[in-house]
Amino acid sequence: MEVPILKQGTYLIASIQSALTDADLSQLREALVARVGKYRARGVIVDVTALDVMDSFAVRTLRDITHMARLRGAETVIVGIQPEVAFAMVQLGLTLKGVATALDLEEGLAFLNTKARERIDRA
Amino acid sequence: MSTPKDRSPSPQPPSAEETAGLLRELVSHLRQNRTQLREEWARRITRAQLLTAMTEEEIFAEATSVYDNYVEALETGTFEALQAYARNLSERIIPRGVETHEVVGIVLLLRDVLARSLFAKYHEDFNKLNRILDAYEPAANRIANRVAVGFVQERERVIRQQQEAIRELSTPVLQVRERLLILPIIGVIDPQRARQLTEQLLRAIRTNRAKVVVIDITGVAAMDANVANNLVQTVEAARLLGATVIVTGLSPEIAQTLVTIGVDLSEMATVGDLQGGIEEAERLIGYKVLPLSETTATA
Numbered sequence: 001m002e003v004p005i006l007k008q009g010t011y012l013i014a015s016i017q018s019a020l021t022d023a024d025l026s027q028l029r030e031a032l033v034a035r036v037g038k039y040r041a042r043g044v045i046v047d048v049t050a051l052d053v054m055d056s057f058a059v060r061t062l063r064d065i066t067h068m069a070r071l072r073g074a075e076t077v078i079v080g081i082q083p084e085v086a087f088a089m090v091q092l093g094l095t096l097k098g099v100a101t102a103l104d105l106e107e108g109l110a111f112l113n114t115k116a117r118e119r120i121d122r123a
Numbered sequence: 124m125s126t127p128k129d130r131s132p133s134p135q136p137p138s139a140e141e142t143a144g145l146l147r148e149l150v151s152h153l154r155q156n157r158t159q160l161r162e163e164w165a166r167r168i169t170r171a172q173l174l175t176a177m178t179e180e181e182i183f184a185e186a187t188s189v190y191d192n193y194v195e196a197l198e199t200g201t202f203e204a205l206q207a208y209a210r211n212l213s214e215r216i217i218p219r220g221v222e223t224h225e226v227v228g229i230v231l232l233l234r235d236v237l238a239r240s241l242f243a244k245y246h247e248d249f250n251k252l253n254r255i256l257d258a259y260e261p262a263a264n265r266i267a268n269r270v271a272v273g274f275v276q277e278r279e280r281v282i283r284q285q286q287e288a289i290r291e292l293s294t295p296v297l298q299v300r301e302r303l304l305i306l307p308i309i310g311v312i313d314p315q316r317a318r319q320l321t322e323q324l325l326r327a328i329r330t331n332r333a334k335v336v337v338i339d340i341t342g343v344a345a346m347d348a349n350v351a352n353n354l355v356q357t358v359e360a361a362r363l364l365g366a367t368v369i370v371t372g373l374s375p376e377i378a379q380t381l382v383t384i385g386v387d388l389s390e391m392a393t394v395g396d397l398q399g400g401i402e403e404a405e406r407l408i409g410y411k412v413l414p415l416s417e418t419t420a421t422a
Contacts, residue, residue: 079365083325086363090321090356095363102365103332111365 011043025061036072043112049080059094066099079108145258150198173225209270213277226274230267296327302334309342317353335404339397341372351386371400
């Protein structure tokens, strides 16, 4: 199933609705990285609230998206990881190092806004 | 004078019928001398300084019930009634601090008192005495066994219950400010508790929409590699939900242990004490606490 990607101001929001196959995940990665350039996005939010399982491929894909988007000029934040999923992930050693996380969509937007302000302050 | 052979226990165990007959005889003897044996037993309990938590009247009252149950168990060969009574008794006396050795002690004393009375009754007929003891000893030992096991099981049940209660009490997650939680940990962290802590914390982060969590481990006496790794996992899991964790109150001993065993805590934010941790957390959320005088001066 294809993941819908919404554009909201300078941010892209990918909201995962159901369990994804490896092919779906790869497709999501390609689409997101392409659209970051197309819409000149400064931030990406991936909402995983609907996922109740997160395997190593999913975790790697999310990490890849973050790093690739950063190279293209956008910060990424993963939002909505369920407590049970988080617990299972650390048990398996899948810890999403170097990837920003937030509680939900609202928090993710707040995080990206802070990041944007910091960038302006630096400039 | 009897030969040594006569003295030794009968070479083959008595048949079931014979045992039943002997036990019947034994039971009627014990019934006849009930008052006297019971008193003798209570006297010996007091003299051996067992059940010091109970008064003499209480001991005598319990001794009477145990005696009757004991004789009944010998007679019927079924232990259900005695066991139920032992469990009931344990329930009553455990909260008063009666120890296992006392319970085992009194049952063994009763066995001795009864054996003595058998010696006194049959001392003229060694063969008969031997056969009576053959019938009596296994039954008496089985009773002692059952009572002791029942008592220990009851104790273990009480201990398990208390452990459960302590475990539930021991992990409060408290909100001290909007979006700021503290989790004071006191006592030993075992894997099971670490798991419970993490689950509880993650749930609390979600329901309170927490942004920062301060975990205070001032009350944790010792830490090894396993516990440290559990802590790191808890921190990581909280981060996946978007919360920052600050650990406070690492004692000098724990700091030294962690450095010596080489656990990598570089990913973890640590602050000296709980106060410092809360101040740091407030800064992260964007609070600034000022004395009232200063706020009125600037206003």
